[in-house]
Amino acid sequence: MVLDTVMKTKTTIKEVAELAGVSFKTVSRVINNEGSVRKETLQKVNDAISELNYQPNNAARNLAGNKSYSLGYVYDNPNAYYVLDMQNGILAECRERGYELVIHPCSANNKHIVDELATMIKRSQLAGLIISPPLSEMPEVLSGLDAMNIPFIRIISASEVSQESSPCVYINDRDAAFDITEHLIEQGHTKIAFLRGDDNHRSSHERKIGYLNALKKHDISINEDYQIDGSYSFEFGVQGAKQLLSLSEPPTGIFSCNDEIAAGALFAVRLQGLNVPDDMAIAGFEDSPFSRQTWPMLTTAAQPTNTIARKAAASLIQHLVHLRSPKTSVDSIPHLHYRPQLVKRESTLSVPSK
Amino acid sequence: MVLDTVMKTKTTIKEVAELAGVSFKTVSRVINNEGSVRKETLQKVNDAISELNYQPNNAARNLAGNKSYSLGYVYDNPNAYYVLDMQNGILAECRERGYELVIHPCSANNKHIVDELATMIKRSQLAGLIISPPLSEMPEVLSGLDAMNIPFIRIISASEVSQESSPCVYINDRDAAFDITEHLIEQGHTKIAFLRGDDNHRSSHERKIGYLNALKKHDISINEDYQIDGSYSFEFGVQGAKQLLSLSEPPTGIFSCNDEIAAGALFAVRLQGLNVPDDMAIAGFEDSPFSRQTWPMLTTAAQPTNTIARKAAASLIQHLVHLRSPKTSVDSIPHLHYRPQLVKRESTLSVPSK
Numbered sequence: 001m002v003l004d005t006v007m008k009t010k011t012t013i014k015e016v017a018e019l020a021g022v023s024f025k026t027v028s029r030v031i032n033n034e035g036s037v038r039k040e041t042l043q044k045v046n047d048a049i050s051e052l053n054y055q056p057n058n059a060a061r062n063l064a065g066n067k068s069y070s071l072g073y074v075y076d077n078p079n080a081y082y083v084l085d086m087q088n089g090i091l092a093e094c095r096e097r098g099y100e101l102v103i104h105p106c107s108a109n110n111k112h113i114v115d116e117l118a119t120m121i122k123r124s125q126l127a128g129l130i131i132s133p134p135l136s137e138m139p140e141v142l143s144g145l146d147a148m149n150i151p152f153i154r155i156i157s158a159s160e161v162s163q164e165s166s167p168c169v170y171i172n173d174r175d176a177a178f179d180i181t182e183h184l185i186e187q188g189h190t191k192i193a194f195l196r197g198d199d200n201h202r203s204s205h206e207r208k209i210g211y212l213n214a215l216k217k218h219d220i221s222i223n224e225d226y227q228i229d230g231s232y233s234f235e236f237g238v239q240g241a242k243q244l245l246s247l248s249e250p251p252t253g254i255f256s257c258n259d260e261i262a263a264g265a266l267f268a269v270r271l272q273g274l275n276v277p278d279d280m281a282i283a284g285f286e287d288s289p290f291s292r293q294t295w296p297m298l299t300t301a302a303q304p305t306n307t308i309a310r311k312a313a314a315s316l317i318q319h320l321v322h323l324r325s326p327k328t329s330v331d332s333i334p335h336l337h338y339r340p341q342l343v344k345r346e347s348t349l350s351v352p353s354k
Numbered sequence: 355m356v357l358d359t360v361m362k363t364k365t366t367i368k369e370v371a372e373l374a375g376v377s378f379k380t381v382s383r384v385i386n387n388e389g390s391v392r393k394e395t396l397q398k399v400n401d402a403i404s405e406l407n408y409q410p411n412n413a414a415r416n417l418a419g420n421k422s423y424s425l426g427y428v429y430d431n432p433n434a435y436y437v438l439d440m441q442n443g444i445l446a447e448c449r450e451r452g453y454e455l456v457i458h459p460c461s462a463n464n465k466h467i468v469d470e471l472a473t474m475i476k477r478s479q480l481a482g483l484i485i486s487p488p489l490s491e492m493p494e495v496l497s498g499l500d501a502m503n504i505p506f507i508r509i510i511s512a513s514e515v516s517q518e519s520s521p522c523v524y525i526n527d528r529d530a531a532f533d534i535t536e537h538l539i540e541q542g543h544t545k546i547a548f549l550r551g552d553d554n555h556r557s558s559h560e561r562k563i564g565y566l567n568a569l570k571k572h573d574i575s576i577n578e579d580y581q582i583d584g585s586y587s588f589e590f591g592v593q594g595a596k597q598l599l600s601l602s603e604p605p606t607g608i609f610s611c612n613d614e615i616a617a618g619a620l621f622a623v624r625l626q627g628l629n630v631p632d633d634m635a636i637a638g639f640e641d642s643p644f645s646r647q648t649w650p651m652l653t654t655a656a657q658p659t660n661t662i663a664r665k666a667a668a669s670l671i672q673h674l675v676h677l678r679s680p681k682t683s684v685d686s687i688p689h690l691h692y693r694p695q696l697v698k699r700e701s702t703l704s705v706p707s708k
Contacts (some may be wrong), residue, residue, distance in 0.1 A: 080434035080643075088459060100478055103457055105442060124454055234647045267649050289434075293588045295621050 013054070020048035029325075031098065068127035070100045071313065072120065075132045076108045079232065079260065081288045082305055086132055086155075089309025097317050102126060108134050108200060114144030121150055128152055128316045130309070134200040142166065151323065153316045155308060157203035159210075167319070169312045169336040173203045173285075176301040176340035177210025180255055180283050183299065185218050187348055189253040189281060193226035195240040195265060197257035201232070207257050207285060226251050230261070237264020245272060252280060253348070259284035259291040262298050266347070281348040285340070296346030303340040311336055367408070374402035383679075385452070422481035424454045425667065426474065429486045430462045433586065433614065435642045436659055440486055440509075443663025451671050456480060462488050462554060468498030475504055482506055482670045484663070488554040496520065505677065507670045509662060511557035513564075521673070523666045523690040527557045527639075530655040530694035531564025534609055534637050537653065539572050541702055543607040543635060547580035549594040549619060551611035555586070561611050561639060580605050584615070591618020599626060606634060607702070613638035613645040616652050620701070635702040639694070650700030657694040665690055 017027045022041060029037050030045040037045070048054070073090055077083050087103060094101050102124045106116055113135070120126070129152035135141050136154035145152050146166070153167045159174035184192050194211045197204040208227070215222055225247055230236035237256055241264070244250055254269075256262035262284030269280045276282055276296055284291050287302035315334060371381045376395060383391050384399040391399070402408070427444055431437050441457060448455045456478045460470055467489070475483070483506035489495050490508035499506050500520070507521045513528035538546050548565045551558040562581070569576055579601055584590035591610055595618070598604055608623075610616035616638030623634045630636055630650060638645050641656035669688060 080438045083438060084434045087457065091457070091459065098477075100456060102454060103441065103445070105445065123452075234643070263647060267647070271649060289588070293617060293621070295625060 015052055016045065016048045016054050019052060020044040068125045069098060070102055070124055070126050071316065072102045072104055072124065072126040072129045073132075074104045074106060074117065074120075074129055074135055076106055076135055077132060079258070079286075079288070081290075082132075082286070085305035086130075086309040089306040090130055090313040092306075093310045093313035093317065097314075099127075099313075099317060106135070108138065113138075114140060117141070117144065118148060121148060126150065127320050130312050130316060131155070133157060133203060134198065136168075137202045138200075151316065151319055153312050153319075155312060157201070157206045159206055164335075167315065167335065169308055169315075169338065171203070171303065171308070172337065172339040173206040174210040174213070176303075176342070177207035177255070177285070178214045179210075179342040180285065180299070180301055181211045181214035182218070183342060183344065184253045184255060184281060184283060184348060185214060185220065187253075187277075187281060187350065189251075190220050191223070191226070191249070191251040192220070192253040192255060193228070193244050193251040195237060195254060195256045195261050196227070196229045197232040197261065199229065204229075204232075204257055211255055232258050232260060234260045234264040234267070237261035237266075238268040239264075241265035241268035245269070245274075250280075253282070254280060255283050257285060259286045259288045259298060259300055262300070262347075263290045263294050266294050266298070277346065277348050277350045281350070283348050287340075287343055291343075291345070294347070299345045299348040300343050301340035302343050304338065308336075308338055369406055370399065370402045370408050373406060374398040422479045423452060424456055424478055424480050425670065426456045426458055426478065426480045426483045427486075428458045428460060428471065428474075428483055428489055430460055430489055431486065433612070433640075433642070435644075436486075436640070439659035440484075440663040443660040444484055444667040446660075447664045447667035447671065451668075453481075453667075453671060460489070462492065467492075468494060471495070471498065472502060475502060480504065481674050484666050484670060485509070487511060487557060488552070490522075491554075491556045505670065505673055507666050507673075509666060511555070511560045513560055518689075521669065521689065523662055523669075523692065525557070525657065525662070526691065526693040527560040528564040528567070530657075530696070531561035531609070531639070532568045533564075533696040534639065534653070534655055535565045535568035536572070537696060537698065538607045538609060538635060538637060538702060539568065539574065541607075541631075541635060541704065543605075544574050545577070545580070545603070545605040546574070546607040546609060547582070547598050547605040549591060549608060549610045549615050550581070550583045551586040551615065553583065558583075558586075558611055565609055577605075586612050586614060588614045588618040588621070591615035591620075592622040593618075595619035595622035599623070599628075604634075607636070608634065609637050611639060613640045613642045613652060613654055616654070616701075617644045617648050620648050620652070631700065631702050631704045635704070637702050641694075641697055645697075645699070648701070653699045653702040654697050655694035656697050658692065662690075662692055 013024060013027050017024045022045060026037060026041060027045055030042060071094060073087060075083055091101055104120050110116060129150060131152060132155045136156050155169045157173045158170040159172055181192060194208060196208055228240045228243060230240055241254060254265050256265050262282050266276060266282050269276055274280050283299040285301045287300045291298035291300040367378060367381050371378045376399060380391060380395060381399055384396060425448060427441060429437055445455055458474050464470060483504060485506060486509045490510050509523045511527045512524045513526055535546060548562060550562055582594045582597060584594055595608060608619050610619050616636050620630060620636050623630055628634050637653040639655045641654045645652040645654040
């Protein structure tokens, strides 16, 4: 077929075994990451693999053991930077471990989302899934996947050691949002508004709780007019800031649920001739390129999406290895925790004029 | 195995054939898009497929006919919006035609790029590739893929009906850049600078030729100081604009090779307290979200990346169908042409003060 030229140069697992001076089965264990191989033996096999440029063929692996070496990444997110960071983090781990990645963007509003996922899993014969918000936070998706009995790991927004039964990477949005709000308070602000992201993302709610917690801790009265619900978009940032500026007593600081909203708020505030941060301090969340390409640059919370994605993939693969070879020590996917870190920049670094 | 729950409900091709009242082979022809099926028969089979919710299983298809139903998309591009638009366009076509997509970000600077692609094609058993710039414009990649005898389609920047032997989607950057420059001239500008993107992207050179062509057509003398080479990044836009503003006779208009550069230039110009467009007109290229999230919004050229990607995938799949079933009428991948369209916005819409 079309791949003749490539196929001719194919190294076999037998050649690897011969060069390494080990059995066929040992090479197979190494290739499939099954552990239980001595360090020196592992080294010999890996050296032979490098020398012969051996590449496990997934179709062959699948046929031989009726096992799949494909992971799926399922997402519905308008944030291009987030999605690419997630893809690249997962791919980095997949490449190292000899897995493939099937990407599956879809709509959280699709009423048949569970059927759609079932079809994809079946068609692509996936070994496991990585799911990001908001899909990862939808109960019907969770129960649907449980019924399909497919291993998966979810990235979710959660503040404490949670009661989740299925494997998760927890992003502690709540405490990071607390840090940002407290930073604004420390800069002298008491009139602080909050522009919230989409209702179907838990992060919107967690970040809002963090904001409210900081106000409470510092005995700042809560003003309902300063809390506007919207979506994770530049456009909402523009509209939300305009609404805040039209109040008889506008805030002096705006904490936006992500950097896109913050960039939009900045746009609207400057359009009215106001100075940032002197007339209005503005903070975002995520540390996306948006936060560094505004003038002034945005205070935000850095979320290491690429690392989170890679760790999630590593964790899932470790679990798949265990399913194939229960002798390995890990028997369930460990929970992972990340707390985004405050990054102070010019958009908040001054004392308000009033 | 893990997919038991899903597998139990699997509809077979035989059930589809029975419901449609046709042979197994006819259903197979429909599923594999092999043409040569009468319209009424096609309708009957498709109705049966819908009613039974039949989903072709790619592994089964591959085994049955030793054929692959996976496409690969190979890219090296820092522009998140471009990459996601490409992915989503290709995926839309893949879903409709029952293909899978394997994404493969890689580095154009990798000296072993051809080996890397060969490994990927082999490992994932790809049927064909879609390649975007700059990889699609590198002679070594082209000759490497030719040697592997794998069908592929490239997105490239080219102004005329080109002499390319392999299938391409041509993006006419040159003429679109001409349009933007001419628009600046029509706004009264004669001192127009050009901030160029990466050297290894043909689009950088094509857009520069378009810029120079417009100046020539309007008898505007060419000033070398107004032409700065850089990269497709916000940071270069900032740095390039600063350099232009430090000239003893700065330009009154800046045409930036893409919207990110333009957003950076806008940032730098406004940082110096200048008004856009009155003191400095700025235009970008691509019509990415960058161009609509600046103040003022950017004049640019709209490039329908999602459509381009989808058409490229459709064209490649059509070719693969032909390879399997040479009776179909299409015997080679047709060339496709796109010319990005001028979008006029506030960042250029005024007459310069000098």
